[in-house]
Amino acid sequence: MIERSWQNWAGNQHAYPVHRAEPSSVDELRAILRDAVERSRTVRCVGAGHSFTPIAVTDGVQISLDSLRGIDSVVREDDGSARVTVLAGTRLRELTARLWDLGLAMTNLGDIDEQSIAGAISTGTHGTGARFGGIATQVRALELMTSYGRLVQCSREENTELFDAARVGLGALGVITRVTLECVPAFALRAVEEPSTLRATLADLDAIVAGVDHFEFYWFPHTDRVLTKRNTRLPGDAALRPLGKVRSYLDDELLSNTVFEGLNRVVTRVPALIPRLNSVSARALSAREYTDRSYRVFASSRTVKFVEMEYAVPAAEIGRVLREVDRWLERSAVSIAFPVEVRFAAPDDIWLSTAYGRPTAYIAVHQYHRRDHREYFDAVEAICRSVGGRPHWGKLHSLGGDELRDTYEHFDDLLRVRDAMDPMKLFGSRYLEHLLS
Numbered sequence: 001m002i003e004r005s006w007q008n009w010a011g012n013q014h015a016y017p018v019h020r021a022e023p024s025s026v027d028e029l030r031a032i033l034r035d036a037v038e039r040s041r042t043v044r045c046v047g048a049g050h051s052f053t054p055i056a057v058t059d060g061v062q063i064s065l066d067s068l069r070g071i072d073s074v075v076r077e078d079d080g081s082a083r084v085t086v087l088a089g090t091r092l093r094e095l096t097a098r099l100w101d102l103g104l105a106m107t108n109l110g111d112i113d114e115q116s117i118a119g120a121i122s123t124g125t126h127g128t129g130a131r132f133g134g135i136a137t138q139v140r141a142l143e144l145m146t147s148y149g150r151l152v153q154c155s156r157e158e159n160t161e162l163f164d165a166a167r168v169g170l171g172a173l174g175v176i177t178r179v180t181l182e183c184v185p186a187f188a189l190r191a192v193e194e195p196s197t198l199r200a201t202l203a204d205l206d207a208i209v210a211g212v213d214h215f216e217f218y219w220f221p222h223t224d225r226v227l228t229k230r231n232t233r234l235p236g237d238a239a240l241r242p243l244g245k246v247r248s249y250l251d252d253e254l255l256s257n258t259v260f261e262g263l264n265r266v267v268t269r270v271p272a273l274i275p276r277l278n279s280v281s282a283r284a285l286s287a288r289e290y291t292d293r294s295y296r297v298f299a300s301s302r303t304v305k306f307v308e309m310e311y312a313v314p315a316a317e318i319g320r321v322l323r324e325v326d327r328w329l330e331r332s333a334v335s336i337a338f339p340v341e342v343r344f345a346a347p348d349d350i351w352l353s354t355a356y357g358r359p360t361a362y363i364a365v366h367q368y369h370r371r372d373h374r375e376y377f378d379a380v381e382a383i384c385r386s387v388g389g390r391p392h393w394g395k396l397h398s399l400g401g402d403e404l405r406d407t408y409e410h411f412d413d414l415l416r417v418r419d420a421m422d423p424m425k426l427f428g429s430r431y432l433e434h435l436l437s
């Protein structure tokens with residue numbers, strides 16, 4: 001028996017499903033779905049609960065995939081790559097460590113690795129790198145269980161429209177049970193992190209993004225200061241020079257989590273301190289360089305609770321977007337302590353991918369979970385929408401079906417596939433109907 005009440009990682013979404021289930025096999029999953037159909041209950045799946053939206057919220061049956069985890073099979077190719085099939089509830093953290101032991105790696109990852117593989121692809125989780133797509137672009141095949149309890153396979157060669165829809169499918173088409181990933185030979189990353197200015201970074205942004213495998217930066221609002229991160233891919237047998245335990249603890253645990261939590265508690269009471277503290281924090285940053293296993297460099301620990309909104313905009317528009325956000329902050333009375341994260345991605349062909357059909361830049365804005373985010377997020381959303389921005393499916397935004405249809409040329413194709421896969425709307429919810437109206 002598992003606890004019926006549920007909340008997400010950030011604590012901003014709660015659910016009180018009539019039943020929570022955690023199947024450990026596809027047969028158990030099939031029985032749960034059949035029971036839900038007989039009782040006329042809707043079903044939503046949940047992975048690690050790292051989405052900030054109500055996408056996993058239901059008053060029907062909530063299914064945890066935590067007991068469906070592990071590597072199912074590995075098929076190696078002559079070039080050293082491999083097709084790796086994993087169970088849907090497998091967390092990225094355990095998967096990437098296991099892949100390293102097999103001499104393999106995922107091509108790209110986001111900056112946290114707590115999510116399940118099914119949750120990560122269903123909501124369009126991504127990393128950074130102008131030549132690399134989101135996690136869903138690494139998927140080569142999917143297995144889903146339909147509302148009728150039938151297992152369906154899809155790939156580029158089989159049930160191709162379902163594959164186009166299900167790679168970022170929002171949990172609307174069925175329960176993902178297995179995911180086949182195209183994995184590459186294990187590689188290391190050399191990370192170079194250094195402070196700079198927003199003005200200098202934007203002035204040379206195209207060359208910077210094109211000149212390194214994985215580039216991102218963090219801008220400190222109310223200042224011109226940024227922290228840049230350049231990650232360069234190296235062979236898996238490259239000499240590793242990870243951060244020392246003391247430096248890693250000071251930078252990544254003490255300063256980034258413990259001290260940052262304390263500062264956010266202080267500025268929640270005295271927001272006027274934020275611009276000065278941001279300036280001091282940005283100038284206190286020091287450069288660092290290290291080399292480690294790719295998955296250890298991609299992801300970092302996050303213990304400070306926050307809510308987040310992220311928009312995908314055409315890459316050519318990111319400078320304009322950031323300048324407009326800066327101007328809005330200057331005019332408003334809002335003070336923001338969290339840095340703004342900027343990342344990049346290659347175009348892809350996945351129907352509901354935020355990077356569909358265009359080189360993409362992502363702007364992610366955060367707010368401490370004890371502070372009101374609405375005015376800030378609304379302003380940034382309006383700026384991003386003015387350049388054709390698309391919201392991340394797992395992060396806060398205000399858009400519904402009417403607005404989303406205008407930004408995705410295959411929106412109605414997805415609805416058609418959904419009607420074929422789930423005519424009873426077993427996998428529906430109030431929030432999903434808002435998105436897919």
